[in-house]
Amino acid sequence: MSFEWLDFVSIWTVKLGVILFLAAILVWIRTLPASYVLRDAPDGAWWRDIRWWALGIFVVLGITTVTL
Amino acid sequence: MSIVVADIGATEYIGMSGGAYRFGLTQANFDWLGCAPAMIVGALIFIPFYWKLGIYTVPEYLGRRYTEAVRGIQAVLWVLLLACLLGIILWASGLVLQTLLGWPMMVSILVTAVIVGIYTVSGGLAAVVMTNALQFVLLFVGATSILVLGLVEIGGVGALADRIQSLGPEYQDHLKLFLPLSTKTPYAWPAIVFGMMLVQAPAYWLGHQAIVQSALGSRNEWDAKAGVMWAAFLKLFIPILIVVPGLIALAVHPGLEDGDQSLPMLIKTILPPGLKGLVFAAFFAALMSTVACYLESAATMFTSDLYKRFIRKTASDQHYLKVGRILTASLMIWAIAFAPISTRFPGIFVALQTLMSLILPPTFAILLLGVLWRRITRNAGLIGLLAGVAGWIVMFLFQGILFGVEEPFLYMAWWAFVLTFAVTVIVSLLSEPEPQRSLDGLVFEFRGPSGAASEGTPR
Numbered sequence: 001m002s003f004e005w006l007d008f009v010s011i012w013t014v015k016l017g018v019i020l021f022l023a024a025i026l027v028w029i030r031t032l033p034a035s036y037v038l039r040d041a042p043d044g045a046w047w048r049d050i051r052w053w054a055l056g057i058f059v060v061l062g063i064t065t066v067t068l
Numbered sequence: 069m070s071i072v073v074a075d076i077g078a079t080e081y082i083g084m085s086g087g088a089y090r091f092g093l094t095q096a097n098f099d100w101l102g103c104a105p106a107m108i109v110g111a112l113i114f115i116p117f118y119w120k121l122g123i124y125t126v127p128e129y130l131g132r133r134y135t136e137a138v139r140g141i142q143a144v145l146w147v148l149l150l151a152c153l154l155g156i157i158l159w160a161s162g163l164v165l166q167t168l169l170g171w172p173m174m175v176s177i178l179v180t181a182v183i184v185g186i187y188t189v190s191g192g193l194a195a196v197v198m199t200n201a202l203q204f205v206l207l208f209v210g211a212t213s214i215l216v217l218g219l220v221e222i223g224g225v226g227a228l229a230d231r232i233q234s235l236g237p238e239y240q241d242h243l244k245l246f247l248p249l250s251t252k253t254p255y256a257w258p259a260i261v262f263g264m265m266l267v268q269a270p271a272y273w274l275g276h277q278a279i280v281q282s283a284l285g286s287r288n289e290w291d292a293k294a295g296v297m298w299a300a301f302l303k304l305f306i307p308i309l310i311v312v313p314g315l316i317a318l319a320v321h322p323g324l325e326d327g328d329q330s331l332p333m334l335i336k337t338i339l340p341p342g343l344k345g346l347v348f349a350a351f352f353a354a355l356m357s358t359v360a361c362y363l364e365s366a367a368t369m370f371t372s373d374l375y376k377r378f379i380r381k382t383a384s385d386q387h388y389l390k391v392g393r394i395l396t397a398s399l400m401i402w403a404i405a406f407a408p409i410s411t412r413f414p415g416i417f418v419a420l421q422t423l424m425s426l427i428l429p430p431t432f433a434i435l436l437l438g439v440l441w442r443r444i445t446r447n448a449g450l451i452g453l454l455a456g457v458a459g460w461i462v463m464f465l466f467q468g469i470l471f472g473v474e475e476p477f478l479y480m481a482w483w484a485f486v487l488t489f490a491v492t493v494i495v496s497l498l499s500e501p502e503p504q505r506s507l508d509g510l511v512f513e514f515r516g517p518s519g520a521a522s523e524g525t526p527r
Contacts, residue, residue: 007248014246014257018101018265025105032112039290053297054108060304061104068093068245 018065022058029054078354081207081310082160083417086328088314090415091253092242095314096307097260100245102269103303110274111296117439117512118280119289126275126435127373133438133510134449136377141453143373145427150366151399154359155406156419160328161355162407163416167332168348177407184359185400203354210335210347211309217338218316231319242315254418254475263478267485268425271432328415359403366399367392418475425481426464430456433488437496439512444492445499452492459487 029037029051039048046052087095123129127146131139158177165176222228232242241247246257273279286292310331317330320337324330335347371392380387413419433456434449463470463480471479 007250011244011246011248011257014261017261022105025108029108029112036116037112037293039294050111050294050297053294053301057104057108057297057300057304061100064100065245068243 015065019062022062026055026058077358078164078203078207078351079157079160079358079416079420081211081351082163082328082331083415083420084307084310085314085317085331086326086415087417088311089318089324089327089330091255092239092247093245093311093315094241094247094253094255094260095417096311097245097255097264098269099303099307099311101260101265103273104300105265106270106273107296107300107303109270111293111300113512114274114439115283115292115296116289118284119292121509124281124284126280126431129510130431130434130438130449133507134434134446138434138450138453140374140378141450141457142427142431143369145457147366147370147374149423149427150362150369151402152406152409152423153420154362154366154399154403156410156416156423157355157359157362158403159407159410160416161352161359163326163328164332164348164351164355167329168336177404180356180359181400181404184356184363185397187356188360188363188396203350203357206346206350207354208309210339210343210350211313213343213347214313214316214331214334214338215309218313218320218334221338222316222319228315228319232315235318235322239318242318252474254414254473254478256473259473259476259478259482263480263482266482267429267432268421268478268481271428271481271485272424275428275431275435326415363396363399367395370395414475418477422464422475422477422480425477425484426457426460429481429485430460430488433485434492437489437492438510442504442507442511443496443501445496445502448492448495448499451495452488455491456484456488460484 032051034049037050084095084098118129121129123132127139127142130142158180161180162173162176165171165179166173169176171179219225219228222231229243232239238252241251246260247253247255249256249258283292283296286295313334314327314330317324317334321330321333324333332351335344335351339347371388375391376388410416410419413422430453434444434452437444437452438449460480463476463483467476467480470476473479
């Protein structure tokens with residue numbers, strides 16, 4: 001029984017770690033200049049900034065990590 | 069799309085669903101946590117770097133950053149790896165024929181080998197490559213049909229979960245993404261986080277030739293970055309198409325002798341007659357085209373990177389063509405003999421990953437250090453690579469003593485990476501630094517917004 005409790009804590013710690021890891025990558029991506037990630041910078045449409053794509057992918061991944 | 073096509077072949081469909089059948093939903097981690105972070109970092113650092121450097125292959129970069137010996141060792145390792153992978157793919161083809169047509173395994177393997185051998189030698193590869201996209205679409209249609217029809221037969225996702233849970237206590241963790249240390253599968257959470265997420269998957273996505281080449285085939289740098297990002301997005305949905313069918317197979321056909329039979333079995337039992345034939349043909353054609361591509365890659369790599377450079381530097385094209393054909397035939401015979409080795413592993417996915425863990429993690433370590441740190445010296449990369457490969461061989465031979473789990477390929481990947489990384493750093497710090505100008509352009513330097521003008525320009 002105590003091992004099950006330990007497994008529960010370790011797995012949720014891992015999930016939290018994964019979320020923090022993904023968040024750290026997102027924070028790093030936000031530091032990139034727009035010209036590096038945006039097509040036809042600086043007046044391109046927002047969807048041409050691939051940082052938004054990364055955000056969308058990580059949100060889906062984060063939800064999956066927490067729920068499954 | 070071409071990046072996903074390069075990654076997802078029939079072997080992956082069979083191997084991933086077989087993995088899900090045996091080990092459960094945790095198999096999806098290879099597509100979710102393995103791909104997305106690695107591909108996004110790759111899209112923003114490695115792809116622009118390769119692009120600006122004007123290189124097309126990872127061994128080419130390693131040869132320039134380190135020494136030509138590193139490139140030569142890479143070629144030897146890749147030819148050996150491809151030779152072994154050929155055997156595993158032949159085994160997968162045999163499994164499809166055995167399950168769907170009832171043929172004996174060795175007959176199925178021999179039939180595949182003879183057909184592929186004939187059309188590879190007669191130059192049919194170009195036609196096969198042209199039909200790759202069509203095969204992908206058919207496999208996609210087949211996988212979607214299996215998913216939908218399978219879920220309808222079972223009664224939905226909730227019923228699927230109930231049926232798996234009712235199979236017994238050993239299936240209680242089958243629908244969890246992270247497994248505890250006590251799991252009997254190779255996928256305990258430290259293996260997934262350290263071995264797969266931090267090493268094996270980034271090594272695959274940043275160092276695998278087929279993947280890198282697909283990304284670098286774009287029109288301009290932004291398209292290359294965006295292409296990798298888009299592939300990462302598509303990969304989020306792949307587990308639904310290939311991992312969930314493995315779970316459906318478990319619910320519908322529990323107790324299969326070999327988990328890799330799960331997808332062929334679903335094709336046989338769930339799909340309607342017309343679609344069954346079409347998907348079977350697509351699977352078999354895709355498997356054969358993978359064999360043909362691997363044969364072609366191994367022959368090209370051997371002739372151009374090894375034979376031409378180290379054995380016979382000047383000879384006619386006819387001579388090199390003949391050498392390539394002899395190698396192709398030899399590899400095919402070797403692959404037939406190697407195919408039954410697949411039974412030593414619990415499934416073809418584990419076999420593929422174990423073999424790839426020999427090359428990818430040490431390569432990734434020297435690639436990462438070479439790209440990001442000027443202090444790394446040329447000879448250190450060579451010594452680090454050799455140490456990593458030697459370390460992997462020792463771990464493979466003594467895995468029963470060194471690791472307390474079965475099939476510890478993800479732990480081996482992690483430690484091979486750590487060993488290569490440590491040896492490369494230590495040797496570099498003990499050596500004289502390289503003249504800084506000799507490394508210009510070979511080390512990543514992020515210089516801020518100066519790339520604006522180059523974003524839309526072709527290389």
